[in-house]
Amino acid sequence: MASEAGxxxxxxxxxYETLISTTDVELLxxxxxxxxxxxxxxxxxxxxxxxxxxxxxxxxxxxxxFAGSGIDPLTVSLYQMDxxxxxxxxxxxxxxxxxxxxxxMFHISKNPEVQSRLSEQEKGFARRCADDMERHLEExxxxxxxxxxxxxxxxxxxxxxSDMRFSWF
Amino acid sequence: xxxxxxPQLSLFSAEEVEFIAEDEMVEIVPNLRMDALNxxxxxxxxxxxxxxxxxxxxLAVALKKRGKCTIRPPQWxxxxxLTQVLExxxxxxxxxxxxxxxxxxxxxxLFDHARDDIPDVYMVRSLIEDIRDVRFHKVETNLExxxxxAFALKINNLSAMEVNIVRPFVGRALQAFYxxxxxxxxxxxxxxxxxxxxxxxxxxxxxxxx
Numbered sequence: 001m002a003s004e005a006g007x008x009x010x011x012x013x014x015x016y017e018t019l020i021s022t023t024d025v026e027l028l029x030x031x032x033x034x035x036x037x038x039x040x041x042x043x044x045x046x047x048x049x050x051x052x053x054x055x056x057x058x059x060x061x062x063x064x065x066f067a068g069s070g071i072d073p074l075t076v077s078l079y080q081m082d083x084x085x086x087x088x089x090x091x092x093x094x095x096x097x098x099x100x101x102x103x104x105m106f107h108i109s110k111n112p113e114v115q116s117r118l119s120e121q122e123k124g125f126a127r128r129c130a131d132d133m134e135r136h137l138e139e140x141x142x143x144x145x146x147x148x149x150x151x152x153x154x155x156x157x158x159x160x161x162s163d164m165r166f167s168w169f
Numbered sequence: 170x171x172x173x174x175x176p177q178l179s180l181f182s183a184e185e186v187e188f189i190a191e192d193e194m195v196e197i198v199p200n201l202r203m204d205a206l207n208x209x210x211x212x213x214x215x216x217x218x219x220x221x222x223x224x225x226x227x228l229a230v231a232l233k234k235r236g237k238c239t240i241r242p243p244q245w246x247x248x249x250x251l252t253q254v255l256e257x258x259x260x261x262x263x264x265x266x267x268x269x270x271x272x273x274x275x276x277x278x279l280f281d282h283a284r285d286d287i288p289d290v291y292m293v294r295s296l297i298e299d300i301r302d303v304r305f306h307k308v309e310t311n312l313e314x315x316x317x318x319a320f321a322l323k324i325n326n327l328s329a330m331e332v333n334i335v336r337p338f339v340g341r342a343l344q345a346f347y348x349x350x351x352x353x354x355x356x357x358x359x360x361x362x363x364x365x366x367x368x369x370x371x372x373x374x375x376x377x378x379x
Contacts, residue, residue: 025210029189036180055209074235075203081231082208088188 024051025086032093041100041108044119052090059083097122105129179333186329190274191227196241199232226275230282240283245269246276248289251296258303263311265304265326273301273330304328308335315342 031045063083066076101108101122108114109130115123181189192210198221205214206228213224221241224232232238244250245268254266269275276297284290308331311324322339 023211029192033189052209059209074237075206078206078228078231079208081227082206082210085188085191085227086209 024048024055025089028052028086028089028093032089032096035093035096041097041104041114041117043117044097044122046119049090049093049119052086056083056086056090059086098125101126102129105133179337181333183330183333186271186333187274187278190271190329191230191278192225193269193271193275194223195226195229195243195275196221196223197229197232197238198241199238201237226278230278233283233286240279240286242279242283242287242293243269243275245272246279246287246293248292248296251293251300255296255300255303258300258307262307265307265324267326268300268328271329272297273328304331305334312339312342315339315346320347 027045027048031042031048035042059079060083063076063079066079097118101118104114105126108118108126115126118126198219199216200218201216202218203214203216205212210225213228214222216222229238229240233240245254254268257266276294279287280290280294287293308324308327312335315322320343322343327335
């Protein structure tokens with residue numbers, strides 16, 4: 001059931017053998033490691049995530065069938081372990097990205113290049129985050145300040161310049 | 170929750186490093202007959218009694234726990250090999266010996282779950298602990314030689330656990346060197362408070378010129 005990687009999705013792999021034999025799970029693991037290590041949000045792996053999602057769904061259905069059809073419980077539990085591991089990577093990848101979006105929500109809303117790295121759902125999430133935060137700040141604090149002091153961005157402790165440089169390591 | 174480890178401590182939690190290590194291949198000898206397993210992460214089997222086969226470490230441990238196989242310790246996990254490595258580590262101040270990237274995690278998992286499959290297990294365990302100590306001490310000593318000209322750090326043959334522990338420190342250290350070395354590059358917010366109001370400055374200057 002190990003699906004092979006699509007040709008376009010593994011940039012930098014010159015070895016043809018490596019290219020055709022890398023499983024999606026290994027690609028997901030690589031994307032997960034990169035996302036964990038990078039201080040800024042990286043490009044969303046749309047096709048990889050779509051494939052993995054499909055495989056996870058397929059596997060979940062299979063396990064249900066197995067459990068019903070009397071295949072021995074050892075095999076079922078091993079398949080379940082493999083599924084759990086894959087799901088962990090998948091969820092962790094998405095959660096790390098969401099954490100970064102929450103952290104940099106204002107930067108993202110001002111920066112179309114960064115926005116282009118998000119998936120459609122993530123873009124929606126980022127927009128809702130920023131809107132909610134703005135409304136919250138408005139209602140609880142800013143509306144009570146004098147007129148010139150009501151701008152969210154100006155009051156924000158998020159610096160206008162990108163301070164990404166110094167978290168490079 | 171998946172993937173919520175604290176980035177201040179280290180990039181990957183110890184459990185996450187172990188998770189990555191569990192995909193390493195290891196040899197087992199099953200004692201049962203089982204059809205091929207078509208996992209999302211790969212295809213393994215079919216399994217025949219007494220016929221050795223390669224599987225990922227997590228699968229090997231799962232089967233071992235249920236008494237369905239024995240695990241063959243990897244080539245490097247023998248008293249002879251490890252004694253060689255330990256002596257070589259002790260002999261050199263700066264060079265690290267070639268060890269599998271995940272040697273700490275692999276040996277830990279095997280000690281915990283497959284102790285009876287390892288010959289001279291106590292000796293092996295004590296050798297690996299000594300190797301870990303010597304290597305880590307070497308890392309610490311070498312890090313002391315970091316000076317302001319360092320932009321990046323390259324250490325050969327470091328293992329996964331060692332890298333994971335050292336990484337946050339090295340990152341912050343290099344950052345601190347960078348920052349203290351080139352103060353003009355950073356619009357230092359503290360500087361603003363140093364500036365006195367213009368009027369007072371002019372007044373002072375005029376006074377001194379008399």
